[in-house]
Amino acid sequence: MPMSILRQNLPDAFREACFIIVLSIIAGLAVNLARTDSIPFIQDWSTEGRLSQDNGDSLAIPLSEAKTLFKENKAIFLDARGQELFNEGHIKGARSLPWHEVDDYFPEVIKGMDRESLVITYCDGESCNLSHDLAIFLKNMGFTHVKVLVNGWTVWGENNLPIEASDK
Amino acid sequence: MNSFLRFFYHLTRLVLGAVFIYASLGKILNPGAFAKIVFNYQVLPGELINLTALILPWVELILGACLLSNRWMTGASSIAAVLMTVFIGLILFNLARGLDIRCGCFSTKPEEGPMDKLTLLRDALFLVLALCLVGLTYYKKTVYHKNQLYTV
Numbered sequence: 001m002p003m004s005i006l007r008q009n010l011p012d013a014f015r016e017a018c019f020i021i022v023l024s025i026i027a028g029l030a031v032n033l034a035r036t037d038s039i040p041f042i043q044d045w046s047t048e049g050r051l052s053q054d055n056g057d058s059l060a061i062p063l064s065e066a067k068t069l070f071k072e073n074k075a076i077f078l079d080a081r082g083q084e085l086f087n088e089g090h091i092k093g094a095r096s097l098p099w100h101e102v103d104d105y106f107p108e109v110i111k112g113m114d115r116e117s118l119v120i121t122y123c124d125g126e127s128c129n130l131s132h133d134l135a136i137f138l139k140n141m142g143f144t145h146v147k148v149l150v151n152g153w154t155v156w157g158e159n160n161l162p163i164e165a166s167d168k
Numbered sequence: 169m170n171s172f173l174r175f176f177y178h179l180t181r182l183v184l185g186a187v188f189i190y191a192s193l194g195k196i197l198n199p200g201a202f203a204k205i206v207f208n209y210q211v212l213p214g215e216l217i218n219l220t221a222l223i224l225p226w227v228e229l230i231l232g233a234c235l236l237s238n239r240w241m242t243g244a245s246s247i248a249a250v251l252m253t254v255f256i257g258l259i260l261f262n263l264a265r266g267l268d269i270r271c272g273c274f275s276t277k278p279e280e281g282p283m284d285k286l287t288l289l290r291d292a293l294f295l296v297l298a299l300c301l302v303g304l305t306y307y308k309k310t311v312y313h314k315n316q317l318y319t320v
Contacts, residue, residue, distance in 0.1 A: 004310075005306050005307060005310045006306065008306075008309075008310055008313075009242050009305075009306040009309055009310065012242045012243070012309070013242040013243050013245075013246040013306075014243070015243065016240040016241075016242055016243020016244065016246075017243040017244075017246055017247050018243075019240065019243065020227065020230050020231055020234065020240065020243055020244060020247060021227060021247075023226075023230050024223050024224075024226035024227040024229075024230050025223050025226075027226045027229075027230070028222040028223040028224075028225070028226040029222060029223070031196070031226075032199060032222050037199075037200065038199070039199050039200050039203055039218050039221070039222070040218060041218055041219055041222070042214075042215050042218060042219070043203070043214070043217065043218050044214065045207055045214035045217055046214065081268060082268050082282065085268070100268070100270065100282050123268075125267075127207070127208075127210055129204060129207065129208050130268070133204070
């Protein structure tokens with residue numbers, strides 16, 4: 001595009017773009033104020049903030065506690081990452097329930113599981129949301145004891161706890 | 169502007185307008201779910217996540233409406249090109265980091281699946297269309313101004 005055309009049109013483009021953005025800001029904020037399912041303009045997105053429930057309890061479980069439950073075989077670990085990552089390596093005995101394909105995997109994965117049993121979901125990364133989303137989903141599906149091991153795959157490995165790979 | 173360019177100009181603005189409006193609707197209807205998707209990209213500070221989730225879909229909707237109605241075209245086409253460039257940058261950044269996240273481009277539902285190279289290809293196509301539209305819009309406006317100048 002010749003520079004003269006660009007130079008000639010840039011002021012108009014800037015002015016119109018500003019109009020569109022200002023209109024969008026007003027509409028976005030006003031509609032949010034008016035709706036019943038509005039979200040706060042500023043929210044706590046820290047790990048603690050994301051995992052705290054309406055009753056004030058946290059969904060997060062400390063590694064030490066998860067380790068004890070693992071050793072006593074008192075919890076079921078669910079890996080919320082994709083199937084490929086699960087096959088490469090996962091917490092020993094964990095089941096794969098990829099959040100992105102939860103509807104496909106869910107009926108098979110929960111076969112034989114008691115909805116009262118303690119379930120610990122995990123994924124990888126401090127801000128990975130898959131395990132959190134999966135935990136909320138499980139709670140909505142009637143599971144009463146669901147916890148999230150934050151950054152589970154990494155912290156589990158860092159502490160040399162038992163892992164395994166899948167042959168699939 | 170010859171008839172082919174005029175046809176291409178209207179075609180690109182209608183296609184992009186429809187795409188942006190379609191992309192905005194799910195996000196406007198589910199701001200909470202979209203905020204989570206914005207968070208998952210892990211590029212914005214916490215204070216800006218909800219504001220982005222509330223405002224960005226309206227930018228898409230209003231610019232889509234501008235494109236469909238052929239109004240404020242220099243601004244709307246420029247924003248479309250800038251947005252597509254930013255989206256592609258974000259996808260590249262997260263694919264390079266190996267983050268397993270959803271694009272959130274057209275849906276806030278988990279069924280959309282994680283983003284991949286096809287998502288990138290699709291957005292690259294939209295970027296090419298947006299850049300063509302910017303060029304045609306600027307050209308059309310310049311020609312129009314020139315014609316007006318000569319007819320005065």
